[in-house]
Amino acid sequence: MTKAGKTVLIVDDEAPIREMIAVALEMAGYECIEAASTQEAHAQIIDKKPDLILLDWMLPGTSGVEFARRLKREDRTSELPIIMLTAKGEEDNKVQGLEAGADDYITKPFSPRELVARLKAVLRRTTPQGVEEPIEVQGLTLDPVCHRVTSHDKPIDIGPTEYRLLQFFMTHQERAYSRAQLLDQVWGGNVYVEERTVDVHIRRLRKALGEAHEHLIQTVRGTGYRFSTKAS
Amino acid sequence: MTKAGKTVLIVDDEAPIREMIAVALEMAGYECIEAASTQEAHAQIIDKKPDLILLDWMLPGTSGVEFARRLKREDRTSELPIIMLTAKGEEDNKVQGLEAGADDYITKPFSPRELVARLKAVLRRTTPQGVEEPIEVQGLTLDPVCHRVTSHDKPIDIGPTEYRLLQFFMTHQERAYSRAQLLDQVWGGNVYVEERTVDVHIRRLRKALGEAHEHLIQTVRGTGYRFSTKAS
DNA sequence: GTGGGCTGTCACAAAATTGTCACGAAAGAT
DNA sequence: ATCTTTCGTGACAATTTTGTGACAGCCCAC
Numbered sequence A, B: 001m002t003k004a005g006k007t008v009l010i011v012d013d014e015a016p017i018r019e020m021i022a023v024a025l026e027m028a029g030y031e032c033i034e035a036a037s038t039q040e041a042h043a044q045i046i047d048k049k050p051d052l053i054l055l056d057w058m059l060p061g062t063s064g065v066e067f068a069r070r071l072k073r074e075d076r077t078s079e080l081p082i083i084m085l086t087a088k089g090e091e092d093n094k095v096q097g098l099e100a101g102a103d104d105y106i107t108k109p110f111s112p113r114e115l116v117a118r119l120k121a122v123l124r125r126t127t128p129q130g131v132e133e134p135i136e137v138q139g140l141t142l143d144p145v146c147h148r149v150t151s152h153d154k155p156i157d158i159g160p161t162e163y164r165l166l167q168f169f170m171t172h173q174e175r176a177y178s179r180a181q182l183l184d185q186v187w188g189g190n191v192y193v194e195e196r197t198v199d200v201h202i203r204r205l206r207k208a209l210g211e212a213h214e215h216l217i218q219t220v221r222g223t224g225y226r227f228s229t230k231a232s
Numbered sequence C: 001g002t003g004g005g006c007t008g009t010c011a012c013a014a015a016a017t018t019g020t021c022a023c024g025a026a027a028g029a030t
Numbered sequence D: 001a002t003c004t005t006t007c008g009t010g011a012c013a014a015t016t017t018t019g020t021g022a023c024a025g026c027c028c029a030c
Helices: A015-027 A038-048 A064-073 A091-099 A112-126 A160-171 A179-187 A196-209 B015-027 B038-048 B064-073 B091-099 B112-126 B160-171 B179-187 B196-209
Strands: A007-011 A031-035 A052-056 A082-087 A104-108 A135-137 A140-143 A148-151 A154-156 A176-178 A217-220 A224-227 B007-011 B031-035 B052-056 B082-086 B104-107 B135-137 B140-143 B148-151 B154-156 B176-178 B217-220 B224-227
Touching (some): A052 A112, A064 A082, A104 A112, A179 A196, A179 A224, B015 B031, B015 B112, B031 B038, B052 B112, B160 B179, B179 B224
Parallel strands (some): A052 A082
Antiparallel strands (some): A140 A148, B148 B154, B217 B224
């Protein structure tokens, strides 16, 4: 499965440390970008829009705390979660760190496990999950909370990809999408799969929906597919 | 609504510290009672029935850890959430603290803000939302008061973790949860265990429930698990 | 200390999902 | 009508995700 990997910016002046962290995070399915200074970090934030920052306490030039404080003050970045990294012995600064706006705080040395765990926790805490209302169309219901699709209350069994595909369609009705667009939206931007694969999943989805609903997914010849309540 | 101000018991042998904490908590709308020793603490618990305990690690006589362990073992107090306070340099002990049953730990010095935040988090996590009414689903009953699970009045024997897992599921039916969410909710946010551990406990729970009820716990492929009375 | 109950992890088995193909059917285009 | 594209389908093998049994460490009651 290609999870919508979150991007993490690692800010530390020691390259080996950055590497180590990057390796750990990438193994856990995160995308990593790095920066050795606050200047670089700032550029990266604007450029790559990470979902979280791992920020070393000790940095040449602007200190980590100062940088954190600044980020939290700026409107554009105030929501960006920050985890502070501090070496053992700097523990007194923890209060400062948290008050500067850090969302969590990890003391070196730490295990990759701990890092990943806390990172997950922070992301979970800070990623607001929008209100997820069930979507219903002609007796076909997709409930994102229960992660379930039903046809007139009868459960429909589909795989994860078909589920995402249907979810995308139901939240984007009446409009035609090319295979490439669907791959982007449903599979995630940076995976390479054949465009025809979309056809296969469309087919599986239609089959699962059964005669009652398969007509909702219409093929737009020469272009792609469309989810529509109107007859084609 | 009359906000039922929660009562917090502060156990620390240094009066100034107690005072400082009390002031911070009262400003945040909590009621505070204090104790300088475990003996006093015990009396206060019985007398005032606090909703949470802030427990210093270092205490004359019975140590904080020991006291925590004892509280968690006693039936009457096992549900009482505990936050451990540890001074700088004792951080190595945090594992011990958590294993003794503490729900969170805070390292001195800490900011009032941090204290209140974590206290809230712990209360949110541990305060059962529902009333203490037994929950029954298709002959499967979980009685939070007796701390027992029965299938058509026949007792079912499960471990503490399985119990909490089942309780969580029965109070959050129909909704799908990821392994991470379950770890958060059932294990508590500050411990790190492998996500696959959830699978194992799900397995144990299913086995304990037996054929009669195991279908209530459904696996949501690619996502996690769900407790549902409807067929999958 | 000793036995029993719980837990967290593994390694491996079982099951479900996925991406591709090859081939036939449909729909346009000439 | 015939040729060309484009789309629908069933089959597969590879890969992922779950289910399970076994195990070692731990704590506690005896």
